[in-house]
Amino acid sequence: MKFNFNEKVDRSKNHAAKWEEMGKKFGSDDLLPMWIADMDIKTVPEVVEAIKEKADQAIFGYVYRPDSYYETAAQWLEKRFGYKINPKTLIHSPGVVPSMNMLVKSLTKEDEKVLIQTPVYPPFAESVKNGKRTLVTNELVKDENGYYTMDFEDLERKLSDEKVTLFILCSPHNPVGRVWKKEELEKVGELCLKYNVRILADEIWRDLVLPGHTHTPIASISKEIEDITITCFSPTKTFNIAGLQASFATFPREEEWKAFDTELGEMDIKRNNPFSLVGFEAAYKHGEEWLSELLEHLDGNAQYVVDFIKERIPEIKTFKPEGTYLMWLDFNGLNLTPAEITDMLLKDAKVAMNDGAGFGANGTGFARLNIACPRYMVEDAMERIEKAVRNIKK
Ligand SMILES: Cc1ncc(COP(=O)(O)O)c(C=O)c1O
Numbered sequence: 341m342k343f344n345f346n347e348k349v350d351r352s353k354n355h356a357a358k359w360e361e362m363g364k365k366f367g368s369d370d371l372l373p374m375w376i377a378d379m380d381i382k383t384v385p386e387v388v389e390a391i392k393e394k395a396d397q398a399i400f401g402y403v404y405r406p407d408s409y410y411e412t413a414a415q416w417l418e419k420r421f422g423y424k425i426n427p428k429t430l431i432h433s434p435g436v437v438p439s440m441n442m443l444v445k446s447l448t449k450e451d452e453k454v455l456i457q458t459p460v461y462p463p464f465a466e467s468v469k470n471g472k473r474t475l476v477t478n479e480l481v482k483d484e485n486g487y488y489t490m491d492f493e494d495l496e497r498k499l500s501d502e503k504v505t506l507f508i509l510c511s512p513h514n515p516v517g518r519v520w521k522k523e524e525l526e527k528v529g530e531l532c533l534k535y536n537v538r539i540l541a542d543e544i545w546r547d548l549v550l551p552g553h554t555h556t557p558i559a560s561i562s563k564e565i566e567d568i569t570i571t572c573f574s575p576t577k578t579f580n581i582a583g584l585q586a587s588f589a590t591f592p593r594e595e596e597w598k599a600f601d602t603e604l605g606e607m608d609i610k611r612n613n614p615f616s617l618v619g620f621e622a623a624y625k626h627g628e629e630w631l632s633e634l635l636e637h638l639d640g641n642a643q644y645v646v647d648f649i650k651e652r653i654p655e656i657k658t659f660k661p662e663g664t665y666l667m668w669l670d671f672n673g674l675n676l677t678p679a680e681i682t683d684m685l686l687k688d689a690k691v692a693m694n695d696g697a698g699f700g701a702n703g704t705g706f707a708r709l710n711i712a713c714p715r716y717m718v719e720d721a722m723e724r725i726e727k728a729v730r731n732i733k734k
Contacts (some may be wrong), residue, residue, distance in 0.1 A: 343630055345637040346714040349380050362692050371692040374721050377514070377666065379580040379712035381634070386626035387579060390618040403614050405432065409621055413575075413588055416624040420547065423560035429590050431600055434609050436544050436572040436587045437463045442603055443570060443589075444471035444506065446596075447538050453504045455537070457490065458700030459668075461514045464542075465700070468508075476504055479702050480516060486659040486670060488516040492527055499535040506538050512545040512555060515668045515699055515708045517661025519553040522561070529558060529565035539569040544587070545664045547578035547631060550639045553662040559590065567592050578631060579623040580712075584616035638665050641711040641718045648722045653729050665712035668696070672705035674732060681705060689728035691721050 351359050358376045363369040382388075410427035418424045433439040444454060444467045453474040456464045468475040478495045480488040498504060509528065512519045520528075532539050539558060546555045559566040574587035591597035604610045612620075645667055646660045657670040671681045678697060685691055685707060696706025711718050 341633050341636075343633050345381050345634060346716065347382070348714060348716070349382065351380065366686055366692045368686065368690070371686065371690045372717065372721055372724065373692050374710045374713075374717070375692045375694050375708070377577065377710060377712075378582050379665070380714065380717060381580055381637075381712060383580045384623055384627040384630045386622045387581060387619045390622035391615050394614050394618045400614050403612055403617050405612060405617065409612075409617065410588075412621045412624045416575075417557070421555065421557050421560065423557050425590060429592060429597065430588050431591060431597060431604075432610065432612060433572075433587050433589055433600075433604065434585055436542055436574055437467070438609075439572045439587060439589045439600075440464070440467045440508065440540065440542065441470055442600065443540050444468055444473060444508075446599060446603070447540065447570075448473050448506050451503065452506070453501065455495075455498055455504050455507045457495075457510065457513075459515060459696065459703035459706070460510050460699055461542075462698045464508050464510065473506075474503070476501070477700065479700075480513075480518075482516075486657045486668070488513070488518055490520075490524060490528070492531070495528070496531055496535075499531050499537050502535075504535070504537055506540060507532055508540045508542065509558060510542050510545075511558060512543075512549060512663030514545060514664055515666050515694075515696075515703075515706075517659070517664050517666060517668060519549050519555050519662040522554075522556040525556055525558045526561055529561050529569075532568060533564055537568075539565070541569055541571040543571055543573045544577050546573060547575070548635070548638070548665060549663040550635060550642065550661065555663065559592070570596070575620055575623045575627070579627050581616075581619055581623060584613070584619050586612050586616035586620060637715075638712060641665075641713075641715060642667065644715065644718055645709070645711060645722060648726075652722075653726050655729060656725070665710060667709040667711055669693070669707050669709055670705065671707065674729065676732065678704055680732075681707070684728045684732055685725070688731055689721075689724040691724050 358373045410430045414427040453476045454468045455476045458477045476498050481491050482488050541558050549555045559569040571590045576582040642660050655673045693707040693709050696703030
């Protein structure tokens with residue numbers, strides 16, 4: 341391995357939300373942070389060089405985006421997924437969540453309904469609530485091994501409601517770790533076409549697909565599906581540069597591209613900051629080798645957790661994610677109340693994870709573990725959880 345993802349990192353001067361906001365969020369600073377989705381891993385060296393070069397220029401005025409900014413993103417998409425798009429369909433936005441909030445409002449009318457699949461990243465439901473639209477949920481179904489699939493019968497029933505006009509897809513899926521198969525996405529696309537429902541595809545995790553799995557951009561499936569889909573993505577999760585705060589959205593329809601551009605213009609948030617401008621391009625240009633080694637590291641961490649749980653804490657259920665660096669741990673087998681599970685994790689194990697209930701009602705009794713860190717942190721987390729579970733059993 342060229343890169344050492346097990347290097348101990350010191351984020352004490354990094355203004356890291358993951359470390360510094362723990363006290364406010366979890367009521368204690370004395371926890372192992374395995375929550376918010378960034379990595380305790382240094383980014384691609386060329387990204388650092390590009391940012392240092394920009395910093396050395398010592399002028400941080402308004403920036404302009406060269407064509408190469410979008411072209412590099414489109415080239416990455418074609419190289420990684422075999423999907424060719426016109427870079428002119430891309431637009432910059434300050435983040436996927438801001439885009440989602442804007443698009444819920446612009447793609448639907450006030451009396452319309454928006455469909456999401458739970459459990460899912462909390463801003464999905466929040467964006468619908470913020471937009472004052474009605475939320476409709478299609479629950480993912482879990483088999484006895486903790487593997488989630490889509491309930492297509494229920495999905496069709498919900499999509500057939502003529503008030504449902506937008507479906508927000510999470511692909512790959514946070515938190516259940518599924519990389520949806522092409523056949524699954526084809527069905528989703530066909531159903532949305534059949535019932536005239538637009539697709540907002542959040543594909544921010546699409547590069548973080550573990551060995552043996554393949555991501556299909558839903559818009560790449562057919563021209564018809566591409567035409568009803570707006571895809572949001574970013575290199576921020578992929579290369580651990582979320583603090584640079586930028587993202588892309590792909591608009592197949594020119595008039596919608598223009599409307600989005602106008603809205604960003606009205607709020608005057610159309611520009612990158614100087615560091616995302618150069619950091620993003622450097623990541624897509626130089627990050628491929630780093631990413632392929634990272635995926636091996638994440639795969640090793642995921643396997644470690646799966647094996648540890650199987651051998652030492654079989655009361656907890658989980659499965660190896662196909663994508664993302666998030667693991668979805670099911671504590672319901674402990675027969676504790678949700679409050680007791682939270683207490684066990686925070687007060688005894690002292691591990692900060694995202695509470696599953698925030699991802700939808702069917703996330704109750706679960707917690708989301710972030711494994712994008714050096715192995716020793718994952719080992720520490722698992723040993724702490726094991727000890728806390730033993731204490732409960734005593
Ligand atoms: C599915 C999903 N979408 C969006 C985001 C955040 O995107 P952004 O920081 O660009 O708003 C996350 C962060 O974890 C995520 O998991």
